[in-house]
Amino acid sequence: MSYGANHRFIRTLKGTAMALSAVVALTLFPTFAPVQASDYRETPARMGNSGLNARPLALGIGKSVVIDLPRDIKDVLVADPKIANAVVRSAQRAYIIGAAVGQTNIVFFDSTGQQIAAYDIAVTRDLNGIRTALRQSIPNADIQVEGLGDGVMLMGSVSTPIEAQQAADLAARLAGDASKVVNNIAVRGRDQVMLKITVAEVQRDIVKQLGVDLTASMNYGTSVVKFSNTNPFTQSGGPLVANNALTTSFGSGPSVSATLRAMESAGVVRTLAEPNLTAISGEPASFLAGGEFPVPSGVTCTNSLCTPSVTFKKFGVLLNFTPVVLTEGRISLKVSTEVSEVSSDNSIVIGGLSVPSIKTRRIESTVEIPSGGSLAMAGLIQEQTKQAINGLPGMTQLPILGTLFRSRDYINRQTELMVMVTPYVVRAVAQKDLSRPDDGFADASDPQSDLLGNINRIYGVPGRTGPAQTYRGRFGFITD
Secondary structure (H helix, E strand, O other), X not given: OOHHHXXXXXXXXXXXXXXXXXXXXXXXXXXXXXXXXXXXXXXXXXXXXXXXXXXXXXXXXXXXXXXXXXXXXXXXXXXXXXXXXEEEEEOOEEXXXXXXXXXXXXXXXXXXXXEEEEEEEEEEOOOHHHHHHHXXXXXXXXXXXXXXXXXXXXXXXXXXXXXXXXXXXHHHHHHOOHHHEEEEEEEOOOOEEEEEEEEEEEEEEEEEEEEEEEEEEEEEOOEEEEEEEOOOOOOOOOOOOOOOOEEEEEOOOXXXXXXXXXXXXXXXXXXXXOOEEEEEOOOOEEEEEEEEEEEEEEEEEEOOEEXXXXXXXXXXXXXXXXXXXXXXXXXXXXXXXXXXEEEXXXXXXXXXXXXXEEEEEEEEEEEEEEOOOOXXXXXXXXXXXXXEEEEOOOHHHOOOHHHHHEEEEEEEEXXXXXXXXXXXXXXXXXXXXXXXXXXXXXXXXXXXXXXXXXXXXXXXXXXXOHHHHHOOXXXXXOOO
16 A cells, blocks of 8 residues: 555544544534524524515514524525615614515525525505504494505405495595505495385476468459468477368358367376385495387398397386485485486487487485485476467468468476485385285176176285274275
8 A cells, every 4th residue: 555545544534533523422412513493493494486484574664673583693685675674783683674665575594504584574554553543533343454565455344334435535545545545344234225215297288279271262254363371280290180170161153261270188197106125225226117118229231131220218217326324324315316208299200210209307316314304306397388370471460360361389388296205224024014915816706797897806914904904995905
């Protein structure tokens, strides 16, 4: 064996002896063993791209937190110092300070390069001011405030929708912008509102028509003079009755024929609707008592076949309302009522098809009234007078004889509409406390139908309706 080989062999023996001595020392004297991570409360791992074993930590802007570590700190890694920073004041204590809104992470290492602790930092705006303001303004609410980037998220529950809206408005004021507030507050036991509507309208129309049409044929020798004057009724669009005329002729040679057309019409229209609707507080509801009529909206042609398209328009009594229960007994109500009818006035003719018009009376209002209180929207009075005189120029100005050369068309229309609105905060009701229109209904027998002309018997369930208990005689929802 050469000297170099002997030297390497001796060094190998020395290294082996030192390793065996270290093992014996570590076994006999564990005090001298290096500190393991499992000896402390946590077992941090090395930070990778996914941030394993990193603790989440939320901070406000300008706020700080004190971190006590189990071992001496040798190195600190701050991913983005513009969002959060770490200040080491002693060997095992560090201060983390939030600087700007955002997310970053901070990792602490010891002298051997082992990771001591890691934190995922989420810096949001300071929420303590919002929490304090919500507790003071809405003390009975259970609202949690969390940061969401540079915004605020509200969670929890309140008793009324107005409290949820107040919380959102307050958070928006403190956050500086309503778009930065996410309102996830739930309303406990949302109230239901029943709206009782009474729509009453009376319309009176008076139409007067008076006209004379003259036709004359005069012969003077070889001269023939013919005269014909027809005076139309322009306001009504035509006579009330087409064949209502009185014709008189005078003379056989020179003949004169006079046609008198006279008609007077008076009518009254009464509209009454009493819809009842129930909706959850804050949700809209609608009601329509009427119908829809077709209106041509275009023509669709395929090859040589053309088909008209039709759009349906609503008419009748239309009700839309949105209730919001503010506090016990107070209701904010947005109500819209519309009364419309199909009319021949201002109608148009398209391709030989007459399209009617719609007369509409509409009311929209937003009020606050107590439960059971009534709101009357009245005074909607409309009076329209139309009059037209048609005749032969010059002759119509004659005091008495001018009546023979003219026609008079007079229309007077008076309308009065009143809407009464009564909201109630309602609760569920048992089925046994309700009555239906068909309770106790029974068809009339054959002798009653043939001899008395009845179509149904007297019906109703005693004890189910109030009038049935005190009123004697014919009762029920409909009696013949």
